[in-house]
Amino acid sequence: xxxxxxxxxxxxxxxxxxxxxxxxxxxxxxxxxxxxxxxxxxxxxxxxxxxxxxxxxxxxxxxxxxxxxxxxxxxxxxxxxxxxxxxxxxxxxxxxxxxxxxxxxxxxxxxxxxxxxxxxxxxxxxxxxxxxxxxxxxxxxxxxxxxxxxxxxxxxxxxxxxxxxxxxxxxxxxxxxxxxxxxxxxxxxxxxxxxxxxxxxxxxxxxxxxxxxxxxxxxxxxxxxxxxxxxxxxxxxxxxxxxxxxxxxxxxxxxxxxxxxxxxxxxxxxxxxxxxxxxxxxxxxxxxxxxxxxxxxxxxxxxxxxxxxxxxxxxxxxxxxxxxxxxxxxxxxxxxxxxxxxxxxxxxxxxxxxxxxxxxxxxxxxxxxxxxxxxxxxxxxxxxxxxxxxxxxxxxxxxxxxxxxxxxxxxxxxxxxxxxxxxxxxxxxxxxxxxxxxxxxxxxx
Amino acid sequence: xxxxxxxxxxxxxxxxxxxxxxxxxxxxxxxxxxxxxxxxxxxxxxxxxxxxxxxxxxxxxxxxxxxxxxxxxxxxxxxxxxxxxxxxxxxxxxxxxxxxxxxxxxxxxxxxxxxxxxxxxxxxxxxxxxxxxxxxxxxxxxxxxxxxxxxxxxxxxxxxxxxxxxxxxxxxxxxxxxxxxxxxxxxxxxxxxxxxxxxxxxxxxxxxxxxxxxxxxxxxxxxxxxxxxxxxxxxxxxxxxxxxxxxxxxxxxxxxxxxxxxxxxxxxxxxxxxxxxxxxxxxxxxxxxxxxxxxxxxxxxxxxxxxxxxxxxxxxxxxxxxxxxxxxxxxxxxxxxxxxxxxxxxxxxxxxxxxxxxxxxxxxxxxxxxxxxxxxxxxxxxxxxxxxxxxxxxxxxxxxxxxxxxxxxxxxxxxxxxxxxxxxxxxxxxxxxxxxxxxxxxxxxxxxxxxxxx
Numbered sequence: 002x003x004x005x006x007x008x009x010x011x012x013x014x015x016x017x018x019x020x021x022x023x024x025x026x027x028x029x030x031x032x033x034x035x036x037x038x039x040x041x042x043x044x045x046x047x048x049x050x051x052x053x054x055x056x057x058x059x060x061x062x063x064x065x066x067x068x069x070x071x072x073x074x075x076x077x078x079x080x081x082x083x084x085x086x087x088x089x090x091x092x093x094x095x096x097x098x099x100x101x102x103x104x105x106x107x108x109x110x111x112x113x114x115x116x117x118x119x120x121x122x123x124x125x126x127x128x129x130x131x132x133x134x135x136x137x138x139x140x141x142x143x144x145x146x147x148x149x150x151x152x153x154x155x156x157x158x159x160x161x162x163x164x165x166x167x168x169x170x171x172x173x174x175x176x177x178x179x180x181x182x183x184x185x186x187x188x189x190x191x192x193x194x195x196x197x198x199x200x201x202x203x204x205x206x207x208x209x210x211x212x213x214x215x216x217x218x219x220x221x222x223x224x225x226x227x228x229x230x231x232x233x234x235x236x237x238x239x240x241x242x243x244x245x246x247x248x249x250x251x252x253x254x255x256x257x258x259x260x261x262x263x264x265x266x267x268x269x270x271x272x273x274x275x276x277x278x279x280x281x282x283x284x285x286x287x288x289x290x291x292x293x294x295x296x297x298x299x300x301x302x303x304x305x306x307x308x309x310x311x312x313x314x315x316x317x318x319x320x321x322x323x324x325x326x327x328x329x330x331x332x333x334x335x336x337x338x339x340x341x342x343x344x345x346x347x348x349x350x351x352x353x354x355x356x357x358x359x360x361x362x363x364x365x366x367x368x369x370x371x372x373x374x375x376x377x378x379x380x381x382x383x384x385x386x387x388x389x390x391x392x393x394x395x396x397x398x399x400x401x402x403x404x405x406x407x408x409x410x411x412x413x414x415x416x417x418x419x420x421x422x423x424x425x426x427x428x429x430x431x432x433x434x435x436x437x438x439x440x441x442x443x444x445x446x
Numbered sequence: 447x448x449x450x451x452x453x454x455x456x457x458x459x460x461x462x463x464x465x466x467x468x469x470x471x472x473x474x475x476x477x478x479x480x481x482x483x484x485x486x487x488x489x490x491x492x493x494x495x496x497x498x499x500x501x502x503x504x505x506x507x508x509x510x511x512x513x514x515x516x517x518x519x520x521x522x523x524x525x526x527x528x529x530x531x532x533x534x535x536x537x538x539x540x541x542x543x544x545x546x547x548x549x550x551x552x553x554x555x556x557x558x559x560x561x562x563x564x565x566x567x568x569x570x571x572x573x574x575x576x577x578x579x580x581x582x583x584x585x586x587x588x589x590x591x592x593x594x595x596x597x598x599x600x601x602x603x604x605x606x607x608x609x610x611x612x613x614x615x616x617x618x619x620x621x622x623x624x625x626x627x628x629x630x631x632x633x634x635x636x637x638x639x640x641x642x643x644x645x646x647x648x649x650x651x652x653x654x655x656x657x658x659x660x661x662x663x664x665x666x667x668x669x670x671x672x673x674x675x676x677x678x679x680x681x682x683x684x685x686x687x688x689x690x691x692x693x694x695x696x697x698x699x700x701x702x703x704x705x706x707x708x709x710x711x712x713x714x715x716x717x718x719x720x721x722x723x724x725x726x727x728x729x730x731x732x733x734x735x736x737x738x739x740x741x742x743x744x745x746x747x748x749x750x751x752x753x754x755x756x757x758x759x760x761x762x763x764x765x766x767x768x769x770x771x772x773x774x775x776x777x778x779x780x781x782x783x784x785x786x787x788x789x790x791x792x793x794x795x796x797x798x799x800x801x802x803x804x805x806x807x808x809x810x811x812x813x814x815x816x817x818x819x820x821x822x823x824x825x826x827x828x829x830x831x832x833x834x835x836x837x838x839x840x841x842x843x844x845x846x847x848x849x850x851x852x853x854x855x856x857x858x859x860x861x862x863x864x865x866x867x868x869x870x871x872x873x874x875x876x877x878x879x880x881x882x883x884x885x886x887x888x889x890x891x892x893x894x895x896x897x898x899x900x
Contacts, residue, residue: 009552010531010545010548010549010551010552011500011529011530011531011532011548011549011552011553012505012508012509012528012529012530012531012532013527013528013529014512014527014528015505015508015509015512015528015530015532016509017505017506017509017532018505018506018509018510019504019505019506019509019510020506021506022506022510037476040568040599041482041484041568041598041599041600042473042478042480042481042482042599042603043481043482043483043484043485043507043511043599044482044506044599046479046480046481046482046485047481047485047506047507047510047511047514048510049837050481050511050514050836050837050855051510051511051514053836053837053839053840054514054836054855057840058840059817059840059841059844063476063477063478064473064475064476064478065475065476066472066473066474066475066478067600068472068473068600068601068602069571069598069600069601071600072568072572072600079475080475082474082475082476083475083476083477084476085476086474086475086476086477087476102504102506102538102568102569103568103569103572103600106538106569106573107572135504136504136505136506136507136509137504137505137533137534137535137537137538137569138534138535140505213844214844214846214885215844216844216845216846218817218818218821218841218844218845219818220816220817220818223844380513381512381513381528384523384526
């Protein structure tokens, strides 16, 4: 309905995460990949440290380590050196060059440099492409989806034009949005395959950032979707995108190969899961498996149990656009008042939302969310939530105050049930604490 | 008193800040690890807890890094706020100085901090924003110190950023204030960042022998106390090679003698306290230090006994930045742990010499090369444990190597006598954890079984 912005010159306690971090995240879901952040060392060190803290996994990323003089004279010399080193030492299947604000402002043309490099060295068999993601535009979400789009583009260019494309109608390409955890992606894959489909998730963080125990260190990604599966996905009969930001990559596949696509803006909560299962049921002609019927009842029952807890409660949500939309629609089903919805940047999805959305920072969240009982957002919100005296529920990125946040599931009936119970428990505990402090207060008088 | 001093940082002094050996070699593209100069400057200055720290640049420089460092505060928390001018396309094209000025005004008006530090980033440096001029103008107008920190990421490594932050302190902060009451025997701690509260353990020890902590530069610091740092009698440079230049310059300008010391390990702690008392030239204090250190060391011997038994002969690979390499070695040696490999990538020649003094000849030096090189050393030398920073933690976990985090994101304080005991406990917990056995054993169906006789 409306997207508002508070006017103030400074961002106080920023929510926005660099686009390049979103891109690095996308690469983690591809096997034997290595993203190179084309910028100063910090441009890769910060995302690496933050992703490591959130996922508690090693993160594959490298840098062209630009210094002042490199930027002024020839930044691409560094990139070439980085490429030489990486290709001779590690032999990645997928190389992604992530252009930063530094290379953007300096006007470095790494796109054509990469083309020349590939031609001169006769590079074949892998994917090597670049994507421009300055941090003064977008946020984590746009960095992630732009990278997937660029990746698909490169794949289409490599194989798309060769002959007629055979279509495998039993195979579905899943494009999971940046806000989904490894646990979420796994749940979605299971859900789709329960109707007899082959699923290729792209990228697939469910097999790379979910806690494997592969030994033998490599600076490349250790899990995720392998390149041949990625290329195989071009033969899929259908694309399913989760999250509004993934519509563009899905459309890219449609435009180039004619693959039909379906976008689910949310996969969380009763209605959203109903929609997905109903859709899969209709296109496959297979019945919905019994376990989902059970889970549906479980969810409804837990919503009934929890509704006392949610009565009269209000929440604020501070998340990336797609995630904000999903969580907001879940809160809708619980009947929780939504005091403030704040996101990092404007996207078509949040513009079309029926509720008032603010683009801002966590300081705005504190101001707009005054009186809220529940704060839903990333770990940067802990202090703000304490100042508002709201229960804090960690969600989104980064989450460092909880173990296993990366495996927590929010999609499907099961995920919604997990979230419903978690939120209600937090409110229950808060109520208890308040009661205790009021007893103590009376004791003093 | 003027809030910002006018004297320009003279070139002579600047020259003396550059160590003879080049400590920060050019990072190798495709093989580089670690943060940038902007990161380094923030590590040094963010522990000034009551100041506002404003990052002039696009969102991610601050957005990806705020609240990521483990420096604790005993009171004010303004430095934990993330402030950034959050530049967009338009600001880059038309210049962000107006926005910077407005941001400074906004922060000054709303948060009323004692000072605002303004950090340049790659982009603002590249488009030629005049940080110094904007800060100077704002400082004059607001009557508030507004300090430019010219340490954009692309000038070099984290280490250089520490140094540039030190220069900012010298140029704009130190020497601009006077303490409320005269402190006759004050000591500055330079380069102690109060990671996990280590400063507090040190402060307690100093207090108990009557040594006054004059200025904390900058762990758990308040802006004001740094302004009068020039009144100290002694500077102690704690485990940070990067701020040695600051101590040297303070010696030249204010005749404050300095020494380098560490609080990792009982021996180093005792040495540092003794050195303070000695340089303060107070006999009575020296006697008090002797009594305290003797008592503490004896107590430690008792309390460490059970842990020493378990730790004796264990082998460790240590991979950490610069000075900590040698100081942690001392602590480990006191616990009976043998260091079989040590990182020297960020160490200067002096550091390496100190490392050599402390380890045997067959210790492997790991000059560079990141995770794979460290793991190779662990395997080759049959080390029992790896001691490194958070970035390498999960690499060690995957390889099922016991691990202790020693860098800035950790949650345990290892300084002083108490710290050594904590280190002993952590090492023991880590080594004795049942997970190592469980993780190494295969699922029952993966084990080879003898076939049944039929």
